[in-house]
Amino acid sequence: MNSEEFTHISSHNTGHDYAELRGFRTLEETLSAIVTISSKHFAMNASYVSQILHDKDLLQIVAFHSDNPALVINTGSTYQLKSTYCNAVAVATNPVVIEDTHTDPTFQHVAVHDFYSTLGSFVGVPIVLGSNFVYGTLCIIDTQPQKITADQTALLVLMGRLLATQIVYDKVSAAQTQAAHELRKSEERYREFIERSPDMIIILVDRIVRYINLAGAHMLDFATPNDVIGRAMTEFMDVDELLRIETIIAPNTIYSEAIYAAGVSLKTYTGRQLVVEVNGFPSDLLGPNGFKLVVRDTTQRIKIETELVQTHHEQELANQDLSRLNTAKSHFVSIVSHEFRTALTGIQGFSEMMRTENFTIAEMRDFAKDINEDAKRLNRMITELLDLDRMESGTMTLHRQITDINELITNVVSHEIRMNQHSHQFQMLLAQDLPHTSVDRDKIIQVIKNLLSNAIKYSPNGGMITIKSDAHDGIILLSFSDQGIGLTPEAITHIFERYQRVDSESTRYITGTGLGLPISRQIVELHRGHIWVESVPEQFSTFYVSLPIVTDTVNE
Amino acid sequence: MRRIIFCEDDPVIQKLIRTALRNNAYDVVVADNGADGLILIRTKAPMLIFTDISMPVMDGIQLCDILKKDNTLKHIPIILLTAASQREELLEALSHGAVTHLIKPFSTQELRDIINHLLP
Numbered sequence: 001m002n003s004e005e006f007t008h009i010s011s012h013n014t015g016h017d018y019a020e021l022r023g024f025r026t027l028e029e030t031l032s033a034i035v036t037i038s039s040k041h042f043a044m045n046a047s048y049v050s051q052i053l054h055d056k057d058l059l060q061i062v063a064f065h066s067d068n069p070a071l072v073i074n075t076g077s078t079y080q081l082k083s084t085y086c087n088a089v090a091v092a093t094n095p096v097v098i099e100d101t102h103t104d105p106t107f108q109h110v111a112v113h114d115f116y117s118t119l120g121s122f123v124g125v126p127i128v129l130g131s132n133f134v135y136g137t138l139c140i141i142d143t144q145p146q147k148i149t150a151d152q153t154a155l156l157v158l159m160g161r162l163l164a165t166q167i168v169y170d171k172v173s174a175a176q177t178q179a180a181h182e183l184r185k186s187e188e189r190y191r192e193f194i195e196r197s198p199d200m201i202i203i204l205v206d207r208i209v210r211y212i213n214l215a216g217a218h219m220l221d222f223a224t225p226n227d228v229i230g231r232a233m234t235e236f237m238d239v240d241e242l243l244r245i246e247t248i249i250a251p252n253t254i255y256s257e258a259i260y261a262a263g264v265s266l267k268t269y270t271g272r273q274l275v276v277e278v279n280g281f282p283s284d285l286l287g288p289n290g291f292k293l294v295v296r297d298t299t300q301r302i303k304i305e306t307e308l309v310q311t312h313h314e315q316e317l318a319n320q321d322l323s324r325l326n327t328a329k330s331h332f333v334s335i336v337s338h339e340f341r342t343a344l345t346g347i348q349g350f351s352e353m354m355r356t357e358n359f360t361i362a363e364m365r366d367f368a369k370d371i372n373e374d375a376k377r378l379n380r381m382i383t384e385l386l387d388l389d390r391m392e393s394g395t396m397t398l399h400r401q402i403t404d405i406n407e408l409i410t411n412v413v414s415h416e417i418r419m420n421q422h423s424h425q426f427q428m429l430l431a432q433d434l435p436h437t438s439v440d441r442d443k444i445i446q447v448i449k450n451l452l453s454n455a456i457k458y459s460p461n462g463g464m465i466t467i468k469s470d471a472h473d474g475i476i477l478l479s480f481s482d483q484g485i486g487l488t489p490e491a492i493t494h495i496f497e498r499y500q501r502v503d504s505e506s507t508r509y510i511t512g513t514g515l516g517l518p519i520s521r522q523i524v525e526l527h528r529g530h531i532w533v534e535s536v537p538e539q540f541s542t543f544y545v546s547l548p549i550v551t552d553t554v555n556e
Numbered sequence: 557m558r559r560i561i562f563c564e565d566d567p568v569i570q571k572l573i574r575t576a577l578r579n580n581a582y583d584v585v586v587a588d589n590g591a592d593g594l595i596l597i598r599t600k601a602p603m604l605i606f607t608d609i610s611m612p613v614m615d616g617i618q619l620c621d622i623l624k625k626d627n628t629l630k631h632i633p634i635i636l637l638t639a640a641s642q643r644e645e646l647l648e649a650l651s652h653g654a655v656t657h658l659i660k661p662f663s664t665q666e667l668r669d670i671i672n673h674l675l676p
């Protein structure tokens with residue numbers, strides 16, 4: 001505040017005396033009021049309030065009032081402390097009262113500033129903050145010597161103390177204001193962090209939402225935090241889940257550590273199910289039932305993670321399948337070429353000799369028969385390969401006829417017994433009243449032949465081969481049992497797949513393309529039936545075929 | 557008489573061998589598998605052994621292993637009769653002690669040539 005404003009205030013308040021001191025809020029208002037009042041109660045020209053800048057040994061005028069146009073100093077102007085009368089005031093315990101500067105001994109030997117040398121009289125009191133800090137001075141001055149009463153001096157002392165109180169109050173309140181401002185700024189900073197956090201930040205007391213940030217409200221499908229505040233957390237979380245989090249956090253309260261719980265289920269207002277991670281902070285301020293939680297929505301992340309794991313797993317399985325198929329395929333090619341070459345050996349060898357050597361007609365016919373058999377064997381293998389391809393690609397059709405399956409079995413078994421010498425015994429347990437059913441005869445004969453020749457092939461040491469037929473619940477069930485080398489559980493899982501033939505030391509010799517079982521499965525499945533095997537290694541294998549009983553002959 | 561033992565399970569190939577060698581001065585003995593072959597080898601002291609690889613009961617590889625460990629039999633040359641088409645497979649089979657091999661389908665002349673070469 002400059003001196004003009006100060007004068008303006010004082011002239012306005014004339015006649016109100018001490019009442020002017022009431023209701024002043026700022027230090028400037030108090031200062032100007034005091035200098036005005038002080039001047040009024042002394043028949044003197046002017047008054048001022050100074051502040052001593054202790055570190056610089058300067059005196060600075062902070063407020064001034066003058067009724068004498070000739071006696072003017074500016075607020076803000078400074079003087080060397082030692083060149084002022086205030087230097088004495090600052091160290092005095094009593095007011096310094098100089099009625100006539102020309103005769104008073106106090107400053108006779110002091111080289112005062114020009115301004116002070118113009119003064120005729122001077123009264124000054126120190127403004128003491130607390131017990132002993134001299135803030136500055138309150139002084140009354142006149143160009144002429146003046147009489148000063150004890151009452152006037154006492155009033156000035158009072159004014160000085162009033163001023164001191166006001167200054168202290170002002171300093172304190174300024175500090176408070178500053179502190180409050182800092183706090184507010186700091187709060188705003190943190191509030192912004194919390195409000196803008198992409199995670200839900202929520203405060204619960206007795207399981208009631210007392211605070212939630214915007215992200216939290218949105219996570220729960222509410223528009224604003226106010227829509228959520230006051231609601232029970234049990235609306236969004238199972239009591240068990242909540243209890244789980246509370247019990248994790250509560251025992252650790254004394255450590256004031258963040259507690260972490262993952263995979264927590266959360267149900268939103270609209271019923272969406274989320275999977276969240278919860279970081280919980282216990283709070284002394286909120287009491288034992290108060291919790292501060294940071295909740296992160298991990299639904300999407302977990303979904304992606306699960307998908308990735310799943311995809312990875314599927315890929316690994318697919319890779320394993322491919323790798324297995326690849327191995328099986330080259331194994332298959334090797335077996336097929338082995339079979340082809342074996343069949344070709346007789347054809348090539350006999351024809352070579354017949355071409356270059358002399359044989360009887362009977363011998364020639366005998367060799368030609370062998371060549372013919374091997375050629376048919378080759379053709380059969382090629383047909384099998386092509387059949388399987390056609391069945392697997394779905395281009396094979398069935399030519400259904402009403403058929404007595406028992407008759408097919410009897411024909412195949414008796415043909416086998418007639419054509420080959422066997423160390424096996426054959427037992428047929430066929431149901432007498434087996435219903436006739438519509439099947440592709442040639443295909444079913446192929447299945448029976450395959451299963452029978454397998455039973456013979458895989459029991460090289462002979463033994464009983466049992467063929468059964470039965471019907472129940474609209475199904476015909478056939479079984480082919482041998483007492484042979486059997487199958488391991490691992491082999492059973494692959495035996496009906498193409499390219500798979502159980503390979504081990506004990507089966508290296510087994511001949512055939514290994515397509516019998518895959519072909520049989522395709523044929524049975526084309527008839528909407530099933531084929532499966534039960535086996536114990538080194539004991540037995542039993543192959544089962546189930547065929548639904550069909551009475552119409554519509555071809556498929 | 558110079559005796560040759562064949563271990564071969566395919567009946568047509570057995571017959572082919574017998575026929576191809578019947579006019580030569582060899583005693584040809586045929587076994588259905590390695591196990592039968594081993595008994596014949598021990599009792600009939602052949603000068604040459606031909607063996608198929610894949611046979612029931614005892615295959616050609618197992619037979620080679622047993623013969624090469626037997627001091628009284630390991631000097632008898634073994635020829636593999638094989639339909640193995642892959643080089644690796646063939647080399648593996650030969651590593652069990654056979655002197656050479658004949659790949660199926662083989663020429664009867666080739667069969668005779670090998671025998672004449674090994675039994676001059």
